[in-house]
Amino acid sequence: MDAIDLALVDLLRGNARLSYAELARQVGLSAPAVHERVGKLESGGVIRAYRAEVEPETIGLGVTALIGIVEDSGADTDDVLEAFRGIPEIESCYFMAGVESFLLKARVGTIAELEQLIVRLNRTPGVASTRTSIALSTKWENRPQAVAPTSS
Amino acid sequence: MDAIDLALVDLLRGNARLSYAELARQVGLSAPAVHERVGKLESGGVIRAYRAEVEPETIGLGVTALIGIVEDSGADTDDVLEAFRGIPEIESCYFMAGVESFLLKARVGTIAELEQLIVRLNRTPGVASTRTSIALSTKWENRPQAVAPTSS
DNA sequence: TACAGTCCGTGGACGCCATCGACCTCGCCC
DNA sequence: GGGCGAGGTCGATGGCGTCCACGGACTGTA
Numbered sequence: 001m002d003a004i005d006l007a008l009v010d011l012l013r014g015n016a017r018l019s020y021a022e023l024a025r026q027v028g029l030s031a032p033a034v035h036e037r038v039g040k041l042e043s044g045g046v047i048r049a050y051r052a053e054v055e056p057e058t059i060g061l062g063v064t065a066l067i068g069i070v071e072d073s074g075a076d077t078d079d080v081l082e083a084f085r086g087i088p089e090i091e092s093c094y095f096m097a098g099v100e101s102f103l104l105k106a107r108v109g110t111i112a113e114l115e116q117l118i119v120r121l122n123r124t125p126g127v128a129s130t131r132t133s134i135a136l137s138t139k140w141e142n143r144p145q146a147v148a149p150t151s152s
Numbered sequence: 153m154d155a156i157d158l159a160l161v162d163l164l165r166g167n168a169r170l171s172y173a174e175l176a177r178q179v180g181l182s183a184p185a186v187h188e189r190v191g192k193l194e195s196g197g198v199i200r201a202y203r204a205e206v207e208p209e210t211i212g213l214g215v216t217a218l219i220g221i222v223e224d225s226g227a228d229t230d231d232v233l234e235a236f237r238g239i240p241e242i243e244s245c246y247f248m249a250g251v252e253s254f255l256l257k258a259r260v261g262t263i264a265e266l267e268q269l270i271v272r273l274n275r276t277p278g279v280a281s282t283r284t285s286i287a288l289s290t291k292w293e294n295r296p297q298a299v300a301p302t303s304s
Numbered sequence: 305t306a307c308a309g310t311c312c313g314t315g316g317a318c319g320c321c322a323t324c325g326a327c328c329t330c331g332c333c334c
Numbered sequence: 335g336g337g338c339g340a341g342g343t344c345g346a347t348g349g350c351g352t353c354c355a356c357g358g359a360c361t362g363t364a
Contacts, residue, residue, distance in 0.1 A: 009211060012204035016168040021321055030343055046210045051203055051296065052164035058198045059161060059299045064246065066255060081291060088297040094216065094287040103218060103285070107297070133255070135246040139233060142294060144203065145240040145259070147211045173350060185313055
């Protein structure tokens with residue numbers, strides 16, 4: 001994990017569809033060398049996936065909510081987690097310090113669907129209560145912060 | 153925006169580095185047709201970007217925090233937003249309903265850096281108070297939910 | 305019905321890219 | 335000094351991206 005690896009990671013966080021040839025030009029190596037480095041970053045768990053980032057409204061997911069979860073005393077956290085994992089609307093799941101054990105980011109199409117989701121969460125065994133905040137708008141999301149020492 | 157477009161979006165959310173030829177095979181069109189469709193999805197604002205998803209710990213960003221922001225009465229929300237935009241540690245920024253106008257997701261390397269960030273936020277003009285919760289672990293993040301009617 | 309225009313696709317062509325293997329160079333250890 | 339491994343370059347080849355010309359389906363008009 002040297003400076004070139006960091007530069008590759010930055011480049012791919014900015015545009016995951018860059019060709020190996022283009023990456024090679026940017027970092028000053030040959031394409032096969034870049035190919036090998038990126039392969040190692042993938043298999044070494046540094047790069048988890050390549051994803052297209054989509055404007056949620058355009059695919060019918062216009063409602064974003066952040067939901068705090070308080071667990072029952074004596075709830076099995078792993079079971080709760082597994083239940084959450086089975087709910088596709090939950091895009092992100094953080095295990096938190098504080099009264100609320102989890103913070104979920106969920107995305108649905110309508111307020112009615114959000115209501116159904118909240119009901120479902122409250123019925124989940126191990127969940128004592130939920131606290132939902134609606135995002136009126138997303139200013140930005142998952143902006144990558146540069147990590148390489150500024151690629152010249 | 154028909155079923156084929158949705159299938160393409162789903163495929164690219166799952167793996168942004170799929171070749172046009174592979175996409176074409178999956179949706180049953182020719183590569184040039186897919187190329188054109190994806191181009192329109194990009195220029196039409198449906199696909200915003202292609203990003204490599206990185207394990208944050210591996211690039212020295214092991215601390216994740218969610219920070220609620222209460223604005224001063226009379227604060228200029230746009231100015232506050234602009235100030236936030238200039239802070240690279242803030243990866244996501246939601247404008248919320250409720251007492252806290254903003255919810256920020258920030259990522260830093262150490263608790264000391266988080267402290268500095270919180271101080272900086274509290275000093276930002278227009279910010280009345282902040283409330284920080286630390287994520288002990290990220291169970292998952294930005295999991296794409298399928299939107300196409302299950303690609304066969 | 306006939307016709308023209310538009311949209312959206314296909315197939316072919318061509319140059320670039322991904323990827324493999326052979327080889328080279330450097331640093332390290334015995 | 336000599337062997338070895340990591341990590342690079344170079345060259346070849348097959349597949350891919352991308353441009354272009356062409357063709358069928360649908361629509362509105364006479």
